[in-house]
Amino acid sequence: MTQEHANKGGFETRAIHAGYEPDPTTGAVNPPIYASSTYKQDGVGGLRGGYEYSRSANPTRTALEGALAAVESGERGFAFASGLAAEDTLLRSLTRPGDHLVIPDDAYGGTFRLVDKVAKPWGVEHTPAPISDLDKVAAAIEPGRTRLVWVETPTNPLLNIGDIEALATIAHDAGALLVVDNTFASPYLQQPLTLGADVVVHSTTKYVGGHSDVVGGALVVRDLELADRIGFHQNAMGAVAGPFDAYLTHRGLKTLAVRMDRHCDNAERIVDFLCAHPAVGDVIYPGLETHPGHHVAGKQMKRFGGMISFRVRAGEQKALDVCAATEVFTLGESLGGVESLIEHPGRMTHASVAGTELEVPGDLIRLSVGIETVEDLIDDLDRALG
Incomplete structure (x- = not known):
């Protein structure tokens, strides 16, 4: 199946076929594990398929990232070594000292630790708000400073629900982006980008991988300029998914x-x-x-x-x-x-x-x-x- 047809199919079809076409030489229906750190170049700067070094790109990871983008109805996906690596890269890509975030008042503990103990000393402040209360989320925004409204829905562990479409409107009216941690719902049950979110976050360790045998994270976006910023930081910071981890995560995604x-x-x-x-x-x-x-x-x-x-x-x-x-x-x-x-x-x-x-x-x-x-x-x- 061509990628054009795969990306137009239903969720199950996209999960199985998007991101990879059978190998033209062998016909292999699954992406190989490219256990290579570097790639032969055809002359200086003559890259084969855009690959030069596996921190920047690896074919096994490329297949996973294409599939993640497809199942989340996004334009580009990025695979990381963990969910927190994905979150850290996102924060470094989109915020600077002096900026401000709104986070859930029952956020995942690891996210809170990253925001409070890493981003805050760096100069990025935050305000917790109940994501189910739109008025309180709007009141927590600091005009001119709030860069991201960060929500989980359902939240972890109190399973509160945020109205993604309404939250996107609130964030965008304030000049902020809406980030949705979609880990609990999974792409199968919920599609935040189609409801107005700007970035979707996953710990792919969870439902996407699905077998408790791999740690990983992902970001998916629909705006290509935003994708370029994240892609630069993914390469510059280097917390990428290794080829075997990418393979396991991609295999799990197919049965999601x-x-x-x-x-x-x-x-x-x-x-x-x-x-x-x-x-x-x-x-x-x-x-x-x-x-x-x-x-x-x-x-x-x-x-x-x-x-x-x-x-x-x-x-x-x-x-x-x-x-x-x-x-x-x-x-x-x-x-x-x-x-x-x-x-x-x-x-x-x-x-x-x-x-x-x-x-x-x-x-x-x-x-x-x-x-x-x-x-x-x-x-x-x-x-x-x-």
Whole structure:
């Protein structure tokens, strides 16, 4: 299939075919792992296909970046060594000392650490705001200084929902860009660039890779001038995805659609179980009609995802005990793999925000629902909660 046809196809077709055509010599249907740091030039400056050094470009990474752009309906994609490497490159590309950001008031702990402990000492300040409250986001913007409105939707770990289209309008009216971390939703469930966002961020370690066997990150943009700025910094800073990591991530992307459907199916069943369990207090899931962001999520997401957070009635120690007691759910950080994970955000993924305005409740548990037999997952949670 030609790239022209691949890019015009449906999501599943783009995920499988975009970014690479079968090798003209061998017919190989998957991109080879080009384990080469440098490339023979046909004379000084005579590059074959634009390749000179693998920090600047590598064919395996090029295939992944093309596929990422296609599934996010963007013009260019960029693959990095981690999600935070992608975020750091973005911040260095688009901000300077004296600039200002708006971030979620329940941002991922790693993002908060990067913004607060790295960007802030560099001179870039930030204001947290609840991304579901448009008035408060607008009030957090500092005219003439705010360069980026940075949102996650759903957020990590409280699963708040931001209206991407409305947030884009607010950001653009203030002369800022809208950055959307689309990691929790994945490109299959949500397309921020089509709703007005300027940059999409991913930890491809999560749903895109999907198998807990590779660490990576990505940026996707729709504006080519913006792409040139990011591309320059990607090369200059050098935190790129290696060829084997790019290969694994690209392989995972090809099955994203079928995996996400199963993640969502299982999550919906587990939400029903948790809502009926006497040891469980609040169940936080955008698919619930009681969720304050349910309507917006239904408008901009295909389905409601595989992430669930809930609070136990007996307090923090009970939450810790539940996390330690599961057997099918693995106690571990990260998310989005085929296996189900359970974690205590306050002591694990969000320990970096303890004592700040972004601190999460101690009785909160976060689930990354995998694709196992759902009855086994429900039985496991029932034993742990009991």
